[in-house]
Amino acid sequence: MAIQWYPGHMHKARKEIEKVMPQIDLVIEVLDARIPYSSENPMVAQLRGDRPCIKLLNKSDLADPEITARWIEYLEQEQGVKAQAITTLQPGMVKKLPDLCRKLVPIEEGSVKNIRTMIMGIPNVGKSTIINLLAGRVIAKTGNEPAVTKTQQRINLNNGIVLSDTPGILWPKVDNEASSYRLAVTGAIKDTAMEYDDVALFACEYFLNAYPQAMQERFNLPELPQSDIELLEEIGRRRGALRAGGRVDLHKASEAVLHDYRSGKIGQLSLETPEMAAAEKIEVAQMLAEKEAEKARRKEEMKLKHSGKRHQG
Numbered sequence: 001m002a003i004q005w006y007p008g009h010m011h012k013a014r015k016e017i018e019k020v021m022p023q024i025d026l027v028i029e030v031l032d033a034r035i036p037y038s039s040e041n042p043m044v045a046q047l048r049g050d051r052p053c054i055k056l057l058n059k060s061d062l063a064d065p066e067i068t069a070r071w072i073e074y075l076e077q078e079q080g081v082k083a084q085a086i087t088t089l090q091p092g093m094v095k096k097l098p099d100l101c102r103k104l105v106p107i108e109e110g111s112v113k114n115i116r117t118m119i120m121g122i123p124n125v126g127k128s129t130i131i132n133l134l135a136g137r138v139i140a141k142t143g144n145e146p147a148v149t150k151t152q153q154r155i156n157l158n159n160g161i162v163l164s165d166t167p168g169i170l171w172p173k174v175d176n177e178a179s180s181y182r183l184a185v186t187g188a189i190k191d192t193a194m195e196y197d198d199v200a201l202f203a204c205e206y207f208l209n210a211y212p213q214a215m216q217e218r219f220n221l222p223e224l225p226q227s228d229i230e231l232l233e234e235i236g237r238r239r240g241a242l243r244a245g246g247r248v249d250l251h252k253a254s255e256a257v258l259h260d261y262r263s264g265k266i267g268q269l270s271l272e273t274p275e276m277a278a279a280e281k282i283e284v285a286q287m288l289a290e291k292e293a294e295k296a297r298r299k300e301e302m303k304l305k306h307s308g309k310r311h312q313g
Contacts, residue, residue, distance in 0.1 A: 014043065017047055026051060026053070026116070027048040028054045029044050030058050030127045030130060033058060033071070034182075034186055034272075035183070035272055036057055036272070037277035038178075041120070050079075054084065055081055056097075061089055071273075095134070101115050114162045116162050118163070118166065119163055119164070153165050178276075185261065197251060201229065205228035206271060232248075236248035
């Protein structure tokens with residue numbers, strides 16, 4: 001399931017970001033702590049260049065704390081990057097952000113110069129809530145569905161920091177299929193853009209392997225089913241999601257799994273680890289290289305055919 005969801009305002013946002021970026025001192029990228037790799041927009045790295053970057057792992061209250069700690073260590077291996085786990089349920093965590101900005105972009109004492117920051121991230125990672133907490137007032141519109149912010153705005157935090165807000169941008173095509181599923185499981189894309197059952201089965205397969213006990217406890221399962229479909233059907237039966245004849249309504253069962261996961265009712269579960277990300281990056285690079293080689297081969301083939309026709313003529 002390759003997601004291609006790139007509304008017009010996202011394309012426009014990229015153009016606006018490119019125009020403003022030369023004036024920016026520091027980039028704040030908001031990631032979903034459950035999927036730091038899959039929620040990391042590759043365009044952000046391209047656009048920010050060598051500017052320092054704070055990667056905020058938001059929704060850390062929903063992620064596995066042990067895996068989040070490993071992610072912070074992994075992300076900080078990159079030059080100029082500082083990573084921090086936060087949750088907007090604890091505003092104090094967010095309000096420490098200006099101090100971190102000043103450490104990464106030192107300004108001479110007595111200087112009237114502001115640190116110009118830009119906050120970026122994919123849809124539905126909590127960016128607008130973070131901005132409102134930093135500003136101490138409602139500035140950015142929030143919502144529990146993706147793509148709420150549609151225009152760019154500048155906010156003076158009145159503490160030596162000016163913040164440029166940007167709409168949540170996905171990239172034109174998510175090349176890694178597993179990342180597509182994870183983005184769908186966490187709700188980073190609109191539910192209308194995906195097959196619910198397909199996404200829930202992906203989640204069930206992962207949870208069976210990574211967090212079997214959490215699934216057993218949440219859905220009161222006497223024993224663990226052997227496969228993703230068996231797990232989804234058993235959850236449907238337990239939740240009374242049945243159709244005529246006692247058949248399980250898979251859509252309703254899928255809703256139960258995805259809603260319970262997104263709300264944290266199943267527990268603090270991360271969907272990927274740094275080790276998984278490292279392996280998948282290699283796989284994606286190989287896949288893209290093969291695609292490029294195939295494209296070049298076909299181009300050469302067409303050229304030779306065209307050249308042969310010309311000689312015959």
